[in-house]
Amino acid sequence: MSDHRLLEGITVVEISSSVAAPFAARIFADLGADVIKIEAPGGGDSARKWGPPFWRDDATPFHAFNRGKRSITVDLKDPAQIAMLSDFIAERADIVLQNLRAGLVERYGLDAQTLRARAPGLIYANIGAFGEKGPMRMQPGYEALMQAISGLISLTGEADRDPVRIGAPIADMGTGMWTVIGCLAALHERQRSGEGRVVGTSLYDTSLGWTAMAMAQYQATGKVPSRTGLKGISVVPNGGFHTADGLLVITVGTDVQFRSLCGAVGRAELADDPRFVTNADRRANETALLAILGDIFPTRTRAEWCEILGAAGVAAIPVQNLAEAAESEQTAASEMLQDCPGDELKLIGLPLRFDGERPKPRWPAPKQGEPIHQLKSDAAE
Known part of the structure; x- marks a missing residue:
């Protein structure tokens, strides 16, 4: 064979x-x-x-x-x-x-x-x-x-x-x-x-x-899940942010990663803000947190943020079109x-x-x- x-x-x-x-x-x-x-x-x-x-x-x-x-x-x-x-x-x-x-x-x-x-x-x-x-x-x-x-x-x-x-x-x-x-x-x-x-x-x-995940949520709560666009439904922050040259998707899965994110974007004090200390806190105050981060990310390009956040151990990926995906080094590899x-x-x-x-x-x-x-x-x- x-x-x-x-x-x-x-x-x-x-x-x-x-x-x-x-x-x-x-x-x-x-x-x-x-x-x-x-x-x-x-x-x-x-x-x-x-x-x-x-x-x-x-x-x-x-x-x-x-x-x-x-x-x-x-x-x-x-x-x-x-x-x-x-x-x-x-x-x-x-x-x-x-x-x-x-x-x-x-x-x-x-x-x-x-x-x-x-x-x-x-x-x-x-x-x-x-x-x-x-x-x-x-x-x-x-x-x-x-x-x-x-x-x-x-x-x-x-x-x-x-x-x-x-x-x-x-x-x-x-x-x-x-x-x-x-x-x-x-x-x-x-x-x-x-x-x-x-x-x-x-x-x-x-x-x-x-629909397995969303259906399980509905069966448990009786509430029909709403559409969230680029935002995820479990952890915060988890979604898209506008940068100087396009969209960047960031997922923070743990409180430790959130602390790293805060340091990387120059706002270390946010990690100790009572509104954002735990994921449950961040979900309860998601609108306020996303507004703060939404003012920060447009100051740099996607590539710059990927380098900064990657060095801090934070998962960040640019939203690519098919041409960018086709020509990327990762696709070639x-x-x-x-x-x-x-x-x-x-x-x-x-x-x-x-x-x-x-x-x-x-x-x-x-x-x-x-x-x-x-x-x-x-x-x-």
């Missing part, structure tokens, strides 16, 4: 589009699995058209979630092609990932029950909007809708303004991650029993999952922004390492694929 391809020898069939299932499949691909993406004739995955911007004729979101795969074209309205796909899955696949509209895989005979009757060791992942139960189980879902209905949007933004959507598809990508976790657990179980499993994930469940063989488009890699090395992509996102007959040739090898 080379390049830490821990899932080499595992075959994954992805019958999906958009983000959640393709992201799960891309994780498998980066970990060394052979991922075969099934696409409809013509346009293929809808994400191919989610532009501009485009890169090599496909929208950039498609590249982000589909590198390292093979693409095969299957007309799911053609029984003969469905039969060929079903045969390939039964004979060769370890995992199937699907996120088609509710009811479609059953109509095509590509559902878990049908396929696992032929291949009991198959691991089959249903990735849906609202999951298998409940009054909304048949409804479609998209990222913004899931953030809205789960309460995530209600937690994000400033208290005196409308709530805002989180700036990343965390419902979709999180669901992809949970799908991979479930499938890996099922693979481990299959080694013991020889039996596969049906893994179920949904965007709604994932979105609710991200992390190797998270990766080159892909055969392509000049740098993409974010998997946020994990094996033996100190990050998995590397093997090839770019595929063009619209070969016809289904290619799978039949593969199965005959």
Whole structure:
């Protein structure tokens, strides 16, 4: 096994589009699995058209979630092609990932029950909007809708303004991650029993999952948490401050760190002010403390404050835009922004390492694929 391809020898069939299932499949691909993406004739995955911007004729979101795969074209309205796909899955696949509209895989005979009757060791992942139960189980879902209905949007933004959507598809990508976790657990179980499993994930469940801390607060108090913008909810100070050239985020987790902060900003006496001695005191008098600090930080730049506060042991980080994050020394050192063989488009890699090395992509996102007959040739090898 080379390049830490821990899932080499595992075959994954992805019958999906958009983000959640393709992201799960891309994780498998980066970990060394052979991922075969099934696409409809013509346009293929809808994400191919989610532009501009485009890169090599496909929208950039498609590249982000589909590198390292093979693409095969299957007309799911053609029984003969469905039969060929079903045969390939039964004979060769370890995992199937699907996120088609509710009811479609059953109509095509590509559902878990049908396929696992032929291949009991198959691991089959249903990735849906609202999951298998409940009054909304048949409804479609998209990222913004899931953030809205789960309460995530209600937690994000400033208290005196409308709530805002989180700036990343965390419902979709999180669901992809949970799908991979479930499938890996099922693979481990299959080694013991020889039996596969049906893994179920949904965007709604994932979105609710991200509310764990806020939901615990609500369940304990009966009070709906308010939006706090850049401010945290547990320790003070913990949030954003305007400097001479942009925003700086500071988190003070202990009373000792607060004393260090006071010394670093030239206001050592604040540490002994009865209003601010303990975190409980600071939370009770947060408005007064933030007003004092808010007058201090604009006197220097973000870089100057980071150096001063860092030397004092206080956690401080500038709010960076994507260009700054992409060009930072830490991003370069992390190797998270990766080159892909055969392509000049740098993409974010998997946020994990094996033996100190990050998995590397093997090839770019595929063009619209070969016809289904290619799978039949593969199965005959």
